[in-house]
Amino acid sequence: MIAQGDEAAFGELFYLYLPRLKPMIYKMVKTEAVVNDLLQEVFMHLWLDREKLVDVESPSRWIFRIMFNRTLNWLEQQAVRSKARQQFNGEVHSNETEQQLAFAETSRLVQQAIAQLPPQAKSVYILSRQKGMKAQEIADKMGLSLQTVKNTLVRASKAIREHLVRHGILLPLLLLNFFSRQ
Amino acid sequence: MTIMPNENRLNYLLVQVREGKATSAEYGELRDMLYADQSGEMVAQATSFFSGEEEVITEDARYRHMLQQILAIDKPTIVYSSARRPLLRIAAAVLLLIAGAGLYFILQQKQPVHQPAIAQIQDVAPGSNKAVLTLADGSVVTLDSAGNRELQQGNTAVKQLGGQLQYDVQGNSGNTSYNTLTTPRGGQFKVKLPDGTMVWLNAASTIRYPTAFVSNERLVEVTGEAYFDVAADARKPFLVKAGNGTMVKVLGTAFNINAYTDEESLNTTLLSGAVQVSRGTSTVLLHPGQQARLTSKMEVVDNVDLDKVTAWKNGVFNFEGATLQEVMRQLQRWYNIEVVFEKDVPSIHFFGEVSRDMTLSGVLKTLEESGVKFKIEGHKLVVTP
Numbered sequence: 319m320i321a322q323g324d325e326a327a328f329g330e331l332f333y334l335y336l337p338r339l340k341p342m343i344y345k346m347v348k349t350e351a352v353v354n355d356l357l358q359e360v361f362m363h364l365w366l367d368r369e370k371l372v373d374v375e376s377p378s379r380w381i382f383r384i385m386f387n388r389t390l391n392w393l394e395q396q397a398v399r400s401k402a403r404q405q406f407n408g409e410v411h412s413n414e415t416e417q418q419l420a421f422a423e424t425s426r427l428v429q430q431a432i433a434q435l436p437p438q439a440k441s442v443y444i445l446s447r448q449k450g451m452k453a454q455e456i457a458d459k460m461g462l463s464l465q466t467v468k469n470t471l472v473r474a475s476k477a478i479r480e481h482l483v484r485h486g487i488l489l490p491l492l493l494l495n496f497f498s499r500q
Numbered sequence: 501m502t503i504m505p506n507e508n509r510l511n512y513l514l515v516q517v518r519e520g521k522a523t524s525a526e527y528g529e530l531r532d533m534l535y536a537d538q539s540g541e542m543v544a545q546a547t548s549f550f551s552g553e554e555e556v557i558t559e560d561a562r563y564r565h566m567l568q569q570i571l572a573i574d575k576p577t578i579v580y581s582s583a584r585r586p587l588l589r590i591a592a593a594v595l596l597l598i599a600g601a602g603l604y605f606i607l608q609q610k611q612p613v614h615q616p617a618i619a620q621i622q623d624v625a626p627g628s629n630k631a632v633l634t635l636a637d638g639s640v641v642t643l644d645s646a647g648n649r650e651l652q653q654g655n656t657a658v659k660q661l662g663g664q665l666q667y668d669v670q671g672n673s674g675n676t677s678y679n680t681l682t683t684p685r686g687g688q689f690k691v692k693l694p695d696g697t698m699v700w701l702n703a704a705s706t707i708r709y710p711t712a713f714v715s716n717e718r719l720v721e722v723t724g725e726a727y728f729d730v731a732a733d734a735r736k737p738f739l740v741k742a743g744n745g746t747m748v749k750v751l752g753t754a755f756n757i758n759a760y761t762d763e764e765s766l767n768t769t770l771l772s773g774a775v776q777v778s779r780g781t782s783t784v785l786l787h788p789g790q791q792a793r794l795t796s797k798m799e800v801v802d803n804v805d806l807d808k809v810t811a812w813k814n815g816v817f818n819f820e821g822a823t824l825q826e827v828m829r830q831l832q833r834w835y836n837i838e839v840v841f842e843k844d845v846p847s848i849h850f851f852g853e854v855s856r857d858m859t860l861s862g863v864l865k866t867l868e869e870s871g872v873k874f875k876i877e878g879h880k881l882v883v884t885p
Contacts, residue, residue: 325571328571329567329571332563332567332570333557333563336557336563337554337555337556337557338551338554340555340557341552341553341554341555342547342550342551342552345518345550345552346517346518346550348520351646354562354566357566358566358569358570361566361567361570362570362573365570365571365573365574366573366574375540376540379540379543379544379547382543382546382547383534383535383537383540383543386530386531386534386535386543386546387531387534387535390517390527390528390530390531390534391527391531393517393522393527394524394527394528394531397522397523397524397527398524401524421569421573421857421858422857422858422859422861422862424573425573425855425858425862426862426865428573428574429576429865429866432574432576440576443576444576447574447575447576448575448576448852448853478574489535
C-alpha cells in the first residue's frame with residue numbers, strides 16, 4: 319500500500335520507527351542538533367524509494383540499512399570537513415540553511431521528473447498524489463482499468479526514483495538478487 | 501569457533517564509530533560494507549550493536565511537520581494562468597514550459613552525476629522558528645529554534661524548547677502581568693498558553709496574553725495571523741481581540757484568524773466548535789467550515805477551503821485560486837523580501853501547493869510556469885509579467 323502512495327500507511331511506519339532510529343543516530347553522531355536533520359533525510363529516502371519497502375525480504379532491515387547509510391555518509395563528510403578546517407575541538411552544528419537547500423534541490427528534481435512523465439502517467443500521478451484519489455477512483459474517472467492505474471503509479475514512482483539516482487540524490491541499486499519476496 | 505575476518509573488521513569499525521574515533525575513511529568503509537551486505541547479517545549485527553532503549557517521542561508537532569514535509573516532496577505542484585489571458589499568451593506560456601523543461605533537461609545532463617547541487621548565488625532561505633518575547637517588566641528575550649530555556653513570571657514557569665513556548669501556572673497569582681510574543685517577517689512560533697490553549701503564530705504577527713488567566717474570561721490580543729486550538733473551559737470563555745475592535749469569542753474550539761492589515765478583509769475561519777465574531781454592534785455566530793469576513797461590514801461565507809486557510813500552519817503555501825498579488829504578499833512575509841512589480845499586474849490565478857520549507861527560488865520556479873518572470877536581487881524580488 320505504501321508503494322502505491324498510501325500516506326497513512328507511511329505515517330504509521332514513520333511513528334513506529336522514529337523512537338528506535340532517533341537514539342541510534344544519536345549514539346553515532348553524538349550531537350543533538352543533527353539528529354533531526356538525519357531523521358528527515360532517512361525517512362525522505364524511504365518515502366521516495368518506497369517500492370523497496372514492498373519488494374525486499376525484510377523491510378525492517380532495509381530501514382536500518384538506509385539509516386546507517388545516511389548517518390555514516392554524514393559522519394564521513396563531517397570528518398573530511400573537520401580535517402580540512404583543522405578544527406581540534408570540533409563543535410558540530412546543524413547547518414540549517416544547507417539542509418534546506420538540499421531539501422529544496424530534491425524537491426525541484428522531483429517536480430522536474432514529474433513534468434517529464436508522459437501525459438497519461440502524469441494525469442494519473444497528479445490525481446493520486448495531489449488530489450489524494452484512490453486507484454479505483456482514478457480508474458473510474460479516467461476510464462482505465464484498475465490494473466493499468468496501479469501499474470502506472472508504480473512506473474511513475476520508478477521514473478522519479480531513477481531521475482533522483484541520476485542526479486545523485488538516491489542510492490543506485492547495488493544488488494540485483496536482493497529484492498525477492500518469496 | 502573461527503571468526504571470519506570480515507566480522508572482526510565489522511566489529512572494529514562499529515566500536516570505532518561508537519567511541520567517536522573513526523576516521524573519514526573508516527566511516528566510508530562501514531557505510532559501503534553495510535549497504536552492500538547481501539545477506540543482511542552485518543546490518544543486523546550493526547543494528548543490534550547500536551540498539552538500546554526506545555526513546556519516547558514528545559515533540560509531536562515537530563515530527564508531524566517533518567512527516568508532512570516528507571510526504572509533500574513528491575506532490576505535483578501545478579500552476580496555470582487564468583482564462584482571461586488571451587489564448588495566444590497561454591499557448592506561449594505552455595510552449596515556454598515545454599521548451600524550458602527540455603532545455604533544462606539538456607543542461608542538467610552536462611553535470612557530473614554525483615555533484616551536489618550548487619545553490620544559486622541569489623536566493624533567499626525560507627522562514628524559520630524565530631520570535632521575540634517581551635516580558636511584563638519590558639525586558640526582551642530573543643527566541644529561536646536552537647533555544648532551550650526556563651524563566652519565571654510571577655507564579656508561572658515559562659519554558660522554551662526549540663520553536664515552542666510553554667506556560668505552566670504553579671500557584672495562585674496576585675497581579676496579572678502580560679507577555680507579548682512577536683514574530684518577525686521570516687519567523688513563526690508556537691505558544692502553549694497558561695490554560696493549555698495552543699497558538700501557532702505566523703510571520704509578522706504578535707500575540708499579547710496574561711501569564712495566568714485569573715479573571716472570569718481569557719482575553720488575548722492578536723495582530724497578523726494566528727491559529728488557535730482552544731482548551732475547553734466552560735467557566736471562562738476565550739476571547740481574541742484583533743484589528744479595529746473585532747472580538748472573537750470562543751467556546752472550546754479550533755479556528756484561524758487572519759488580521760494582516762494589508763489583506764482585503766479580516767478573516768476568522770472556524771474549523772471545529774463554535775465562535776462568535778463581533779465588531780461594534782454586528783455579531784455573527786459561526787459554524788465549522790464558515791468564515792467571517794470583516795471589511796467595512798461583516799459577511800459570513802460557507803464552505804471555505806479549510807486546507808487553504810490552515811496551510812501555513814502545516815508548513816505549506818496553498819495558492820488555490822490566489823491572485824498574483826496575494827501570492828506575493830505571502831512570500832513577502834515568509835521570506836522577508838520586498839516585492840516590486842515592473843509593469844501592470846496581470847490578472848493571473850494560481851492553484852496548487854508548495855512547501856514553505858523551500859528557498860525562494862524553488863517556489864518561484866513553480867510560479868514561473870504561468871509566464872511571469874522573477875528576479876531576485878538580494879532581498880528584493882522584481883516581478884515582470
